[in-house]
Amino acid sequence: MHPLARMILHRLALGLLTLFAISLFIFMAIELLPGDLAEEVLGQSATPETVAAFRRDLGLDQPAYVRYLDWLGGIVRGDFGQSLANNRPISDLLAARLGNTLFLAVYAAVISVPLAVGLGLLAALYRGSWFDRGVNIFTLSSISFPEYFVAYILMLFLSIRWGIFPSISDFGSSAGLGEMLYRTFLPALTLVLVVTAHMMRMTRAAIINLLAQPYIEMAWLKGASPLRVILRHALPNALAPIINVVALNLAYLITGVVIVEVVFVYPGLGQLMVDSVAKRDIPVVQASCLIFASIYILLNLGADVLAIATNPRLMYRK
Template sequence: MRMHPLLTMTLQRLGFGLLTLFAITLLIFFAIELLPGDLAQEVLGQSATPETVAAFRERLGLDQPPVQRYLAWLGGIAQGDLGTSLANGREIAGLLGARLGNTLFLAAYAAAIAVPLALVLGLLAALYRGSWFDRTVNVATLSSISFPEYFVAYILMLLLSVKWGLFPSIADIGPDAGLGTMLYRTFLPALTLVLVVTAHMMRMTRAAIINLLAQPYIEMARLKGASPMRVILRHALPNALAPIINVVALNLAYLVTGVVIVEVVFVYPGLGQLMVDSVTTRDIPLVQACCLVFAGIYILLNLCADLLAIATNPRLMSRR
């Protein structure tokens, strides 16, 4: 029995994604292996005796060859065991669970604002191409792309928190905070992410729509008397969905995996902040787990983008 081509492609992409993830585990493990210094000595401090350091190295398996330790780590990942944190002795999976939820909440909050805003601005810029609105939006988006995230974050903090006192400068969400409180306290980091990712999605939407406006079927629709808005929404947009979906998915992946700087600036208790803290304390197993989670999410969202682009435009399947 022959499988549907889309299902076959999905399985192929999953296979490629697993191979990519396997390659990333190699990079993560052996890149950390190249870090200078002795992990056991760094964790125990300079006052530790050689016997204590040797016992600690044996407990962590640091006295074994790197390949053997990598295989043990990979085997634990396959069984769902990410290891134990060196800083507090807790299971890493439990530490990642709460922090990942916070990061996904912040990413979803930013995406709920950025995606509709970018699509609307991109469509309007394409509709009124060459107008003052188009030029203003392009200048604003280019400016937001040019500024680094921490600069945007500190400017927003200065204006909206320090000077005007509208929002808190630290995104401190307690365990019992309601949805409204969380939305209010995380508005500044969400707005920072919105300003960073909206520009990319808006410019791709505008470029994809403008690229189709010279096609013969668009000219035919215009000759039939269709309004410019109808031409864009009913004729151009459906055929421009593939590149738009790709850029939206890539920016969603960035919202999840690229929030490290934003979380650190606003002291937001997410996965990025956890990774920075674990680097500071030399909690290597936790650093490895955070990198692996970020890589897995990025690969998964790219896979979804690929499949959604093909589903909206089946002609792409013949090119792959």
């Protein structure tokens, strides 16, 4: 078997084991929540007989390990169960909301990844200059504030005062691509400002670290232009750490959008999870957390594979 294929299978096995541990942690965390789920759903006016019947229907009268195995078995079969709030299949709810979250993440990634890599290359090329210092100050300032603060500042100026973009990003089900891009620009810009700094600084650090290598000095001595040295000689060897940090930030764009979606009332998976917590719709909360964990694990696996593809030496331990 090819070493790369063996590594992928090994990482997939570790990912499944990690996902199993996460599912156990999610279930235990839900079990430790105060209050009775049946009483919270039915309300205080429910009779003890109604509560007992509801608990039997949900299987809450069974031991915790039995309920966990039933829930895990349903997930393996692709059945996430029924929503307690509207009695709809959870898979239908997740499919629509996950698509919206992925759209927002891709929208932000298309802007942030080229911007961060370009700024990192220019900052490394002109390190120590006013441009380098200005970019570092701006990016560090953008990640020093929490996401909701950045979101409200953008909403204040770009929506309330200047009226350029809408403050609510709910575009409905019949909007076209242009309308979706327009209504989701503010949440996408919030995510861009948050994640660009990490990718830019990693790109800058990786390039600067390689500029001290002997083959780079040889390129300088041959009279190569600074742009050619950066793009032709330094960047290909710096792709592995850049890919890793880009993948981690892409994972954040998908799994860390909960606050941004709530601020802009964006109909994504994070908003669904928050609404389900408020309604005590525990099956939807569990399924949403598991989807977020699965995406994070898959993106990390993809980052490892791409990093090794660009630098096969990473496959072998020193």
